[in-house]
Structures are given as C-alpha cells and as structure tokens.
Amino acid sequence: MSIQLDTTAVEKMKSFHCETKCTWCDGCGDYGIWTAIKRALSELGYSPWQVLLCYDVGCHGNMSDKLNGYRFHGLHGRVLPFAAGAKLANMNVPVIAHGGDGASFSEGVGHLVHSIRSQYPVTFILHNNANYGLTTGQASSLTWQGQPMNTNPNGMAEQTLPSMDFVFSLQPTFVARGFSGNIPQMVEILKAAIQHRGFAFVDMLQACPTYNHFATHEYLLSKCYDANAEGHDVKDFEKARYLATHNADRIATGILYQNEDIPNFYERLVPRQGKKTQAVDEVEKVDISELMKEFI
Amino acid sequence: MSRVSLKIVGASGQGINSVGEILAKGLKRAGYCVFGYREYPSLIKGGHASYQLDIESAHAIESSELQVHALITLNHHGLELNLQDLKENGIVVHQTPNWLLKPEEAALVRQRNIKLIELPVDSILARLGAKPILGNVLIAAYMWAVLGQDKELLKTMVGERFAKKKDLLELNMQCIEEGFAYADPAHGKLSIAVPEPRDIWKDHLLLRGSEAMGMGAVHAGVRLYAGYPMTPSSPLLTYIADVQNKTGMVIKQAEDEITAAQMVSGAMFMGTRALTATSGGGFDLMSETLSLNGITENPTVFVLAQRPGPATGLPTWTAQGDLMLAVHTAHGEFPRCVVSTSNAQDSFELMPIAFNIAEEFQMSVIVMTDKQIAEALYTQAPFDQEKTQVLRGSRLASEDQLPALKPTDRYDASAVDGVSLRWLPGQKAATFAGQGDEHTAAGSVDESAHNAVSQMEKRMRKHEALKATLPEPDIYGDADPNAPIDIVLVGWGSTKSVIIDVLRDPLFAGKRIDYVHYTYLWPLKTELLEKLAASGRKVLLIEGNFQAQLGKLIMQECGLKIPHHIVKYDGRPFFYDELRDALRTVITSDASSSRTVLETPVTHHP
Ligand SMILES: Cc1ncc(C[n+]2csc(CCOP(=O)(O)OP(=O)(O)O)c2C)c(N)n1
Numbered sequence: 001m002s003i004q005l006d007t008t009a010v011e012k013m014k015s016f017h018c019e020t021k022c023t024w025c026d027g028c029g030d031y032g033i034w035t036a037i038k039r040a041l042s043e044l045g046y047s048p049w050q051v052l053l054c055y056d057v058g059c060h061g062n063m064s065d066k067l068n069g070y071r072f073h074g075l076h077g078r079v080l081p082f083a084a085g086a087k088l089a090n091m092n093v094p095v096i097a098h099g100g101d102g103a104s105f106s107e108g109v110g111h112l113v114h115s116i117r118s119q120y121p122v123t124f125i126l127h128n129n130a131n132y133g134l135t136t137g138q139a140s141s142l143t144w145q146g147q148p149m150n151t152n153p154n155g156m157a158e159q160t161l162p163s164m165d166f167v168f169s170l171q172p173t174f175v176a177r178g179f180s181g182n183i184p185q186m187v188e189i190l191k192a193a194i195q196h197r198g199f200a201f202v203d204m205l206q207a208c209p210t211y212n213h214f215a216t217h218e219y220l221l222s223k224c225y226d227a228n229a230e231g232h233d234v235k236d237f238e239k240a241r242y243l244a245t246h247n248a249d250r251i252a253t254g255i256l257y258q259n260e261d262i263p264n265f266y267e268r269l270v271p272r273q274g275k276k277t278q279a280v281d282e283v284e285k286v287d288i289s290e291l292m293k294e295f296i
Numbered sequence: 297m298s299r300v301s302l303k304i305v306g307a308s309g310q311g312i313n314s315v316g317e318i319l320a321k322g323l324k325r326a327g328y329c330v331f332g333y334r335e336y337p338s339l340i341k342g343g344h345a346s347y348q349l350d351i352e353s354a355h356a357i358e359s360s361e362l363q364v365h366a367l368i369t370l371n372h373h374g375l376e377l378n379l380q381d382l383k384e385n386g387i388v389v390h391q392t393p394n395w396l397l398k399p400e401e402a403a404l405v406r407q408r409n410i411k412l413i414e415l416p417v418d419s420i421l422a423r424l425g426a427k428p429i430l431g432n433v434l435i436a437a438y439m440w441a442v443l444g445q446d447k448e449l450l451k452t453m454v455g456e457r458f459a460k461k462k463d464l465l466e467l468n469m470q471c472i473e474e475g476f477a478y479a480d481p482a483h484g485k486l487s488i489a490v491p492e493p494r495d496i497w498k499d500h501l502l503l504r505g506s507e508a509m510g511m512g513a514v515h516a517g518v519r520l521y522a523g524y525p526m527t528p529s530s531p532l533l534t535y536i537a538d539v540q541n542k543t544g545m546v547i548k549q550a551e552d553e554i555t556a557a558q559m560v561s562g563a564m565f566m567g568t569r570a571l572t573a574t575s576g577g578g579f580d581l582m583s584e585t586l587s588l589n590g591i592t593e594n595p596t597v598f599v600l601a602q603r604p605g606p607a608t609g610l611p612t613w614t615a616q617g618d619l620m621l622a623v624h625t626a627h628g629e630f631p632r633c634v635v636s637t638s639n640a641q642d643s644f645e646l647m648p649i650a651f652n653i654a655e656e657f658q659m660s661v662i663v664m665t666d667k668q669i670a671e672a673l674y675t676q677a678p679f680d681q682e683k684t685q686v687l688r689g690s691r692l693a694s695e696d697q698l699p700a701l702k703p704t705d706r707y708d709a710s711a712v713d714g715v716s717l718r719w720l721p722g723q724k725a726a727t728f729a730g731q732g733d734e735h736t737a738a739g740s741v742d743e744s745a746h747n748a749v750s751q752m753e754k755r756m757r758k759h760e761a762l763k764a765t766l767p768e769p770d771i772y773g774d775a776d777p778n779a780p781i782d783i784v785l786v787g788w789g790s791t792k793s794v795i796i797d798v799l800r801d802p803l804f805a806g807k808r809i810d811y812v813h814y815t816y817l818w819p820l821k822t823e824l825l826e827k828l829a830a831s832g833r834k835v836l837l838i839e840g841n842f843q844a845q846l847g848k849l850i851m852q853e854c855g856l857k858i859p860h861h862i863v864k865y866d867g868r869p870f871f872y873d874e875l876r877d878a879l880r881t882v883i884t885s886d887a888s889s890s891r892t893v894l895e896t897p898v899t900h901h902p
Pocket of ligand 1: 057058059060061075076099100101102103104127129131132133134135140
C-alpha cells in the first residue's frame with residue numbers, strides 16, 4: 001500500500017532555493033531568518049519572480065545570492081530609499097528590505113526615520129545582532145554600553161541607542177519583534193508584515209556567535225516570550241511601546257503593534273488617485289502640448 | 297536698430313521679478329525675442345538684485361549685455377550702483393524724490409548723455425488709494441509706454457496675471473492708465489527705439505531652462521521624480537511638482553540627495569523612468585550611488601545643475617566648474633555618459649536622449665546644466681514632439697524572450713558590446729540579483745580573479761560601444777565653408793548661446809569663425825576637433841571655470857593642447873559685450889598662446 005504524498009508546498013518552497021552555498025558562521029541567526037523569509041513567501045503563495053528582496057551591506061546582505069527572487073544588493077546604509085523607490089514604481093510587487101543594526105541606526109539612520117514617517121508600503125527586516133558583523137565585530141549603536149568590542153577594547157563608551165523607543169516615537173504603523181531561534185513565529189510575523197498596508201518594521205533579534213557575547217542565542221532563548229500568545233492587543237499603541245521597551249526581565253516578541261487605518265505614502269499621492277496603471281507601465285512619449293500653453 | 301537691453305534693479309522681494317515678468321511676456325507677445333537674466337544674492341528679502349531683459353527681433357538672442365539702454369530702479373541703491381551700467385544716451389527711471397547725484401555720478405551722466413526721470417510712484421498710488429504692490433504694474437506700464445508698445449496688449453496681459461484677484465483688476469487698469477499718462481511728453485519724454493517687431497516670436501514660448509527640462513522629462517516618459525532642494529536644481533523640482541496633478545507623476549521631496557539618488561535607482565531598477573537633479577554638493581552625496589549603478593548596470597539619469605564651488609560657494613550664481621566632477625566622480629572604474637545642455641532647446645531635447653542612452657547602455661547618464669540655463673528666460677519655438685523617440689533599450693527582454701531567460705543572461709560577460717539582457721522585477725522569468733559586489737553573470741557574489749576581469753571588461757566595453765554611437769561636436773559658423781578659417785572656438789554648456797550671439801556682431805563681419813560645441817562630453821569625441829586644429833588655425837577655448845576643464849579632457853583624450861583660453865569664474869555668465877571684446881583681442885593678437893580671465897565689473901555684485 002502506498003501513501004499519498006502532497007509535495008505542492010515543498011515545490012513552492014524549493015523554488016526559492018538556489019545553489020549558492022551559505023557563508024555565515026556556524027550558529028548565525030541569519031540562517032533562521034533566511035529560512036523564515038523563504039517560508040513566509042511560500043506560504044503567502046508568492047513565486048520568486050513576483051517579489052523584490054533588497055539587501056543592505058553586512059552579513060545579512062550575503063543572503064542576496066542565497067535564495068531566488070528578484071534581488072538587489074546595494075550600498076551600506078541605503079537599502080530603504082532604494083526599496084521605497086522600487087516599490088513606488090510598481091505597487092504590485094511586494095518589496096522587502098533587509099538591513100543590519102549598523103546600517104539602520106548609524107550609516108542610514110536618517111532613512112529609517114523618513115521611511116517610517118513616509119509610511120512607505122515596504123517591509124523592513126532589521127537583522128539585529130547588536131554589532132557590525134561583516135566588518136568583524138565593532139560596536140554598533142545597539143551594542144550594550146560597556147561591552148568590549150573590536151575597536152572598543154575598554155568597552156563601548158557611548159550609550160546604547162534605545163532603538164524601540166526611538167521607532168515608537170516616530171508613530172510607526174507596524175512593529176514586530178522576532179528571534180532568529182523561533183522560525184515558526186518569524187514566519188507569522190513576516191507574513192503579516194508583508195501584507196501590511198504601510199511601513200512594517202520587523203526587529204529580528206539574531207544571534208551572532210562570533211562577535212556578540214552578551215545577547216547570545218541562549219540569552220535570547222531564555223528571555224524571549226510570545227506576547228501575542230499572552231493576549232497582547234496589537235492595536236494598543238501605549239502597551240506595545242511599553243512591551244517593546246521593557247526588556248530587562250523578559251523580551252516581548254510577536255506582532256507588537258499594527259494599525260491598518262493609516263494610508264501609506266502612495267495612497268496619499270493626489271496625482272495617483274484612481275490610477276489603474278503603475279509607474280512602470282506608464283513609460284511612453286507623453287504629449288506636452290498642454291504644458292507648453294502655459295508659456296505662450 | 298538691433299538688440300536693446302533693459303535692467304530692473306532693486307531689493308530682493310521688492311517686485312523686480314513682477315515688473316520683469318510682465319515686460320518679458322508682453323514684449324514676447326508683441327513680437328520680440330526676449331532673453332531674461334536674473335541676478336540675486338542667496339537671501340529672500342533685501343540685497344540688491346536685478347532682472348535684465350535683452351530684446352531683438354531680426355534673429356534669436358540668448359545673452360545679456362553688460363551695458364544697458366535702460367535702467368529701472370525700484371530704490372535709490374540702483375542710482376548709486378548701476379549708473380555705470382548704462383550705455384551712451386541711456387535712460388534711468390527711478391522713484392526716489394529729490395535724489396542728488398554725487399559729483400562723479402553727475403559727470404558720468406553728462407559724459408554719457410544719460411537721461412534720468414523720476415516716476416512719482418508713491419504719490420500716484422496714494423492718489424489712487426492703491427497698495428505699494430501695485431507699483432509694479434505702474435512701473436511696467438510706464439516702461440511699456442516708453443518702449444512705444446500697445447496699451448491694450450498690456451491690459452490683456454495684466455488681466456490674465458491678476459485673473460484670480462478680481463478686486464484688484466480695476467486698480468491695476470488705472471495704474472496702466474497712469475503709467476501711460478506719465479510717459480506723456482509733458483513730463484519730459486523718454487523713449488527707447490526698439491527694432492520692428494516680427495510675428496514669428498508671438499507664438500514662441502517664454503520659459504526657463506528648468507521648465508524646458510521639466511517638460512523634456514515629462515515628454516521622455518519620466519514617471520517618478522525624487523529631489524532635494526538646492527539652487528540651481530530647485531526650479532526643476534518646483535516645476536515638476538507644480539505640474540504633478542496634470543502629469544500624474546510620483547513626486548518625492550527626499551530627506552537628502554543620497555535618498556533621492558537611491559530612490560530613482562530603485563525605481564529605474566523596477567523598470568520605470570525616474571529622475572533626480574541636484575547641484576555640486578548634492579551630487580557629491582550621490583556619487584556612491586553612481587558607482588553602485590555602474591556595477592549593477594542600472595540605467596539612471598542624474599541632472600547636475602552647476603553653481604560655483606567649492607562647498608556652498610556662490611549659491612545663486614553660475615559656473616561650469618563641475619565637468620571634471622561629472623566625468624570622474626565616484627569610486628572604481630565604470631562607464632558613464634556625460635552630456636550638457638546649453639539652452640532651453642536642448643534642455644528639452646536631451647532628456648529623452650539621456651534616458652534612451654541610459655536604457656540602451658544600462659549605465660548612468662549625467663545631464664549637466666548651470667544656473668544660467670536653469671534660471672534664464674528663453675524665447676523658444678514650441679518644442680517639436682514629432683522627432684522624439686522613447687527607446688527602452690534593445691536588450692530589454694521582450695515578452696516572448698521571458699520564458700527562456702536564464703539568471704546568467706543578466707550579466708552575461710560574453711556580450712560583444714558589453715550590453716547584456718535586462719528584465720524587470722515582477723516579470724515572469726528566472727530571477728537574478730542586481731549585485732553591488734563583483735558578481736557572476738547571474739549576480740551572485742564572485743571574488744575570483746578571472747570573474748573580476750571578465751566583468752570589468754564587459755562593463756568597460758560599453759564605453760567604447762557608446763562612444764561609437766555618439767555624434768562629433770556641432771559646428772556653428774560662417775555660411776561660406778570655403779573661406780579660410782580665422783579662428784576655431786571650442787566650448788560647452790551655456791556659453792554656446794553667448795558665443796553664437798557674439799559671432800553675429802558686425803565687428804566680426806568677414807571673419808570666418810567656427811565654433812565647435814560639445815554637447816556630448818563623455819565619452820569624448822575628438823576626431824573632428826583634431827582635424828580642425830591640424831589646419832593650423834588659432835584655437836581658442838571658452839569656459840566658465842578656472843582650469844579650462846574641457847581643455848584638460850581634450851588633452852587627456854587626444855593630446856591636443858588648445859593654446860588660447862578665455863575663462864571666467866566669478867559666478868557671472870559671459871556677457872555679450874565683454875566676450876565680444878575679449879574675442880576681438882585674441883583674434884587680433886600675435887601671441888602663440890594666451891589666457892584671458894574675464895571678471896564682471898563691480899556693479900554686478902549685488
Ligand atoms: C559606505 C560604507 N562604509 C562602510 C562600509 C563597511 N561596512 C560593511 S558592512 C558594515 C557594518 C555591518 O554591520 P550591520 O549593518 O549591523 O550588518 P551585519 O554585518 O551585522 O549584518 C560596514 C561598516 C561600507 N560597505 N560602506
């Protein structure tokens with residue numbers, strides 16, 4: 001007697017696989033995030049050709065050739081404006097941007113501020129390993145103060161940037177936090193983020209076994225809990241902010257805040273109201289006779 | 297009777313722009329070719345500013361004279377600062393009661409036979425019960441009468457201008473009557489002889505280079521614009537933003553120039569046409585993105601609107617100092633194209649061309665302009681839309697090609713001219729990575745020596761392929777090609793307009809002067825120039841920068857050292873009369889090499 005096997009889901013997931021071998025360190029949180037993103041896209045029913053994945057420069061950026069999908073691997077700190085420009089040109093393509101904490105809270109922090117306030121319809125995955133991985137373990141602004149790091153042998157002198165407080169101060173419409181050791185939860189978070197109306201900020205706490213000796217995999221494993229499972233109301237902004245910023249005893253993960261009532265940037269553009277086409281469909285010679293009349 | 301020039305001066309924000317615009321549009325509609333030029337300091341109120349109109353009817357003009365026929369000054373500073381700008385028999389219209397000229401000013405007035413008249417603006421307005429703002433119409437009307445123009449035309453124009461302020465219309469019309477009444481002989485008649493108007497100019501457009509460029513961008517199919525304000529690129533952003541409800545374009549005032557450059561790069565990668573513009577400082581910030589577009593072979597177009605640097609430099613003035621920047625900026629070696637506009641006509645025409653080049657060769661195109669082009673007013677024949685082509689690139693995969701595409705087609709290093717197939721996110725096909733690291737044909741990271749060589753060579757082949765398609769520079773010159781050439785002039789950018797105007801000057805009658813104008817600056821074609829230079833004639837470079845940067849590029853590319861230079865780097869454009877005189881000196885001199893540095897006289901420093 002043979003057992004009936006259904007492999008359709010596998011085929012979908014496999015379409016995102018590619019030949020390139022992974023080069024992350026043993027135990028790097030990027031493996032988990034990499035798996036979760038492929039699974040989230042598969043579960044949502046996307047094929048590789050239907051999505052655009054944009055990568056900043058860093059360890060996570062080395063994911064750019066480790067999966068299928070249209071991908072772009074740009075400059076350090078600049079992934080968000082690139083992703084936003086791409087998305088605004090074709091709203092039919094989900095655009096997912098990946099960046100490290102170095103990229104997002106130092107080199108390109110301005111872009112994060114303006115992406116949140118602009119409410120671009122883009123998903124942003126923060127690969128938060130609390131250090132500069134690719135450049136061999138220097139402190140980032142999310143490294144814990146006092147931690148000795150490469151180039152900070154006496155411990156990081158600066159304050160740690162309160163990243164979640166900062167993000168919440170910008171009136172985000174989607175904030176979630178995942179942990180690279182919990183793939184099923186990351187998948188659910190990513191699915192919600194990808195489907196969100198506006199800018200989705202996803203803080204993925206990730207282990208960096210080589211350079212992060214403070215917020216280790218074991219540490220995160222012991223601290224992280226699923227706030228949604230405990231009945232957290234994702235519409236409650238103040239509670240979400242509280243949960244996101246009070247991490248001493250336990251670290252709340254899951255979808256912390258979501259507001260679907262705020263229009264995204266594109267929806268606010270008056271000239272685009274009622275347009276059935278995308279900017280990518282509209283490239284043609286445009287008659288400017290009307291515009292010329294202004295100048296006679 | 298040939299070209300006539302009027303200059304309106306006053307404090308920034310005092311109304312010189314209104315007077316200038318009314319007169320400019322009116323004169324164009326009356327049948328003149330008008331060229332408008334503004335000078336203003338980098339502040340909003342106060343400071344001495346000017347709006348100059350040069351008019352002609354026999355032929356087009358696109359330059360200003362230093363010495364003007366008429367000065368209209370809205371405050372007493374103009375009487376102090378600008379008297380020296382007047383030609384012999386010039387006239388001055390001012391509104392400062394009981395103004396006493398200093399002895400040397402009085403002497404100048406006598407010597408040049410300058411006529412001064414006070415237009416009692418305040419008392420006329422008080423009598424009408426009109427606010428000071430209406431003084432602009434009064435002054436414009438007075439000048440309109442002095443220029444011997446038709447009152448009804450002015451009324452129509454003022455009516456259009458104030459269509460939304462109906463309550464003020466009647467008072468405006470009274471101001472026109474008063475202006476004409478004051479121009480009556482009873483008040484000591486002034487008049488300026490102007491050329492006979494010609495109908496051909498009436499239907500021309502009167503517009504800034506930025507507006508021409510904006511229309512060119514719309515015409516070229518640009519659907520997304522991202523920019524950060526910086527003079528002199530801001531008028532383009534303003535224009536594109538102002539017409540957004542007509543064009544339906546996606547507009548973003550970005551948080552900085554890096555953002556703007558990245559956004560348009562993302563939008564182009566996705567497959568639309570997107571544009572950004574900036575000036576030198578902002579362009580510096582964009583240079584890393586330029587390099588990224590080099591390795592990802594992402595077609596992009598950047599407008600670089602020049603003003604004098606370094607740093608903040610002279611924010612509201614003009615220069616041609618960023619040619620080297622455009623050609624050399626950004627790390628690593630990669631092909632790019634640099635073109636320069638020179639006036640409204642090519643500001644329009646070059647936009648579709650720039651995008652066509654960018655998409656055909658999958659590289660960045662830098663379109664240069666400067667403050668002079670961006671903000672000067674040109675009288676422009678309506679743009680010919682027939683000949684425009686929107687070409688998305690011969691290697692943009694067609695729908696039929698999609699199913700058979702392999703990821704390795706994207707950066708296939710075997711492409712003979714270096715241009716490989718390109719397709720777009722969202723298209724049902726094999727996927728690839730646009731990769732900022734050195735990469736394989738599919739965009740996967742590859743640090744091997746052999747791959748680095750083949751990808752570098754692939755990309756750099758595009759430089760040669762592009763160069764082969766670019767035209768040699770344009771030659772403007774004498775009708776008689778057989779006459780021996782007296783001198784060959786070489787230049788680029790906004791100096792073209794003034795050079796062409798100067799070549800018409802009677803001073804150069806009978807001389808054969810060829811002007812070689814470079815629109816396509818990189819890759820640089822030199823064959824034609826080398827041929828002309830080999831004829832043994834004098835060759836003179838005219839550039840608005842210190843180093844004679846085009847001269848350096850020419851030397852770099854073909855070894856030709858141009859011996860004579862006229863350069864200017866004081867923030868001012870080349871003026872008609874100063875260039876004419878400098879050119880005459882070079883032509884008549886026996887020196888085998890020369891460097892002439894032009895500097896506009898002190899009155900042009902507001
Ligand atoms: C303009 C620029 N500056 C510096 C670098 C070097 N650099 C590459 S990645 C990186 C930081 C990586 O840290 P992070 O963004 O946290 O990403 P991670 O490697 O930890 O994933 C730096 C400084 C660069 N590529 N470009």
